[in-house]
Amino acid sequence: MATAPADVLKPDHGTRRRHFIFTDEHEDLRESMRAWVRNELFPHRNEWEETLWPDSALKRAAELGYVGLCFGEEYGGQGGDYFYSLVRSECMSYSGCGGLNMGFAVHTDMALPPIELLGSEEIKQRYLVPGIKGEKISSLGITEPGAGSDVAGIRTTAKRDGDEYVINGSKTFITNGPRADFIVLVTKTDPNAGHDGITLFVVDLKDDKGNHVPGFSVSRRLEKMGMHASDTGELAFEDVRVPAENMLGTEGKGFYHISWELQGERLVAAAGCVASCERMFDRTLEYAKERQAFGRSIGKFQTIRHKFAEMATKIEAGKQMTYATAWRFANGEYPVREITATKLFTSRIACEIADECVQIHGGYGYMKEYEIERAYRDVRLNRIGAGTDEIMLEVIGRSYGL
Numbered sequence: 001m002a003t004a005p006a007d008v009l010k011p012d013h014g015t016r017r018r019h020f021i022f023t024d025e026h027e028d029l030r031e032s033m034r035a036w037v038r039n040e041l042f043p044h045r046n047e048w049e050e051t052l053w054p055d056s057a058l059k060r061a062a063e064l065g066y067v068g069l070c071f072g073e074e075y076g077g078q079g080g081d082y083f084y085s086l087v088r089s090e091c092m093s094y095s096g097c098g099g100l101n102m103g104f105a106v107h108t109d110m111a112l113p114p115i116e117l118l119g120s121e122e123i124k125q126r127y128l129v130p131g132i133k134g135e136k137i138s139s140l141g142i143t144e145p146g147a148g149s150d151v152a153g154i155r156t157t158a159k160r161d162g163d164e165y166v167i168n169g170s171k172t173f174i175t176n177g178p179r180a181d182f183i184v185l186v187t188k189t190d191p192n193a194g195h196d197g198i199t200l201f202v203v204d205l206k207d208d209k210g211n212h213v214p215g216f217s218v219s220r221r222l223e224k225m226g227m228h229a230s231d232t233g234e235l236a237f238e239d240v241r242v243p244a245e246n247m248l249g250t251e252g253k254g255f256y257h258i259s260w261e262l263q264g265e266r267l268v269a270a271a272g273c274v275a276s277c278e279r280m281f282d283r284t285l286e287y288a289k290e291r292q293a294f295g296r297s298i299g300k301f302q303t304i305r306h307k308f309a310e311m312a313t314k315i316e317a318g319k320q321m322t323y324a325t326a327w328r329f330a331n332g333e334y335p336v337r338e339i340t341a342t343k344l345f346t347s348r349i350a351c352e353i354a355d356e357c358v359q360i361h362g363g364y365g366y367m368k369e370y371e372i373e374r375a376y377r378d379v380r381l382n383r384i385g386a387g388t389d390e391i392m393l394e395v396i397g398r399s400y401g402l
């Protein structure tokens with residue numbers, strides 16, 4: 001029988017070559033941050049499900065430079081490009097603790113970016129600088145008990161009174177809400193103007209002593225299906241006074257400002273979804289190679305092998321979609337349709353892959369001691385948070401003039 005020559009081309013199944021959107025510097029960050037996540041976060045994943053992630057974890061991330069990656073050096077950041085946010089999101093997915101990843105992401109990729117883009121110099125000094133140092137924790141308040149997807153339907157009002165605005169209303173499902181020092185708040189300054197009556201403010205929730213400011217309260221701490229390490233609250237504002245200079249961007253343009261914020265948030269969420277998929281895949285692959293049934297490892301059954309093939313194909317598609325869209329976004333385009341499709345696709349595959357991975361684990365996949373049980377509950381949020389699947393489909397469909 002003829003044998004292949006020694007120099008025959010073989011498939012590069014094991015290649016770890018970096019994707020072309022990333023530089024050596026991005027990969028250096030990935031290596032150091034992964035090590036930190038593995039050594040300092042992952043060991044606490046079970047404890048934090050019970051106690052919530054500690055504020056000190058964010059402080060430590062800030063000391064290591066992981067909070068300020070993409071913010072201006074003049075505010076204590078490193079001035080890196082958008083791809084650093086993707087690397088951070090991917091690395092955080094290896095903490096094994098979705099609630100921690102979400103709490104961090106709200107701070108680094110949702111609440112602080114609008115402050116840097118839209119805040120005055122004084123506002124950046126007061127909120128962005130301590131935020132980057134991890135000394136203050138932020139939250140983002142869009143959703144209300146009566147309006148989630150329908151942002152223009154919010155009822156929280158901000159009424160001008162001299163040099164201040166007076167805020168009344170409530171927000172719900174707010175990540176970091178119970179612990180936050182300040183919030184980027186979506187309000188109505190003109191309740192009759194629809195999309196053009198919405199305005200953003202950055203609002204202190206605590207004073208210098210750490211007490212809630214007058215008129216603000218956490219009306220409920222919410223119990224969730226997953227993401228248990230994260231604190232989620234319903235927040236009440238009763239005549240909370242905020243200086244007029246705390247307005248972010250232009251009065252009446254808050255809907256468009258927050259729509260911009262959501263694009264960055266959705267791409268970072270997509271990167272996190274793909275990384276979660278990889279993590280679930282890797283853990284389940286190990287399991288499928290070890291677990292024996294009918295005299296062989298379960299991965300040797302064609303049905304199981306094909307599940308891995310399907311999952312790997314989806315992960316690769318999700319990854320390429322995320323990176324290609326992020327490349328356009330980072331290079332000055334505003335590809336809303338592609339970002340929306342990427343968010344939709346990666347959220348869906350994360351849920352599908354979590355389900356398959358539980359299935360491959362059999363009964364052990366249903367047990368809390370296996371990481372996949374938590375991942376299954378945690379990833380479900382992705383099809384709801386930052387815009388539901390249905391809203392993503394609406395945005396994509398309407399972008400064709402339908």
Ligand SMILES: Cc1cc2nc3c(=O)[nH]c(=O)nc-3n(C[C@H](O)[C@H](O)[C@H](O)COP(=O)(O)OP(=O)(O)OC[C@H]3O[C@@H](n4cnc5c(N)ncnc54)[C@H](O)[C@@H]3O)c2cc1C
Nearest residue numbers: 140141142143147148149173174175384385386387388390
């Ligand atoms: C754990 C968690 C953390 C969160 N963190 C935050 C946070 O930090 N800050 C924040 O502001 N929000 C946060 N949210 C809120 C989240 O963004 C909203 O839950 C989400 O936008 C959906 O809004 P809703 O829950 O009011 O659902 P609804 O808008 O009431 O939607 C209910 C159902 O109707 C569908 N639907 C609605 N409108 C349409 C339409 N036009 N066409 C077709 N279907 C439609 C939806 O897709 C969904 O299936 C969080 C939510 C959760 C669960």
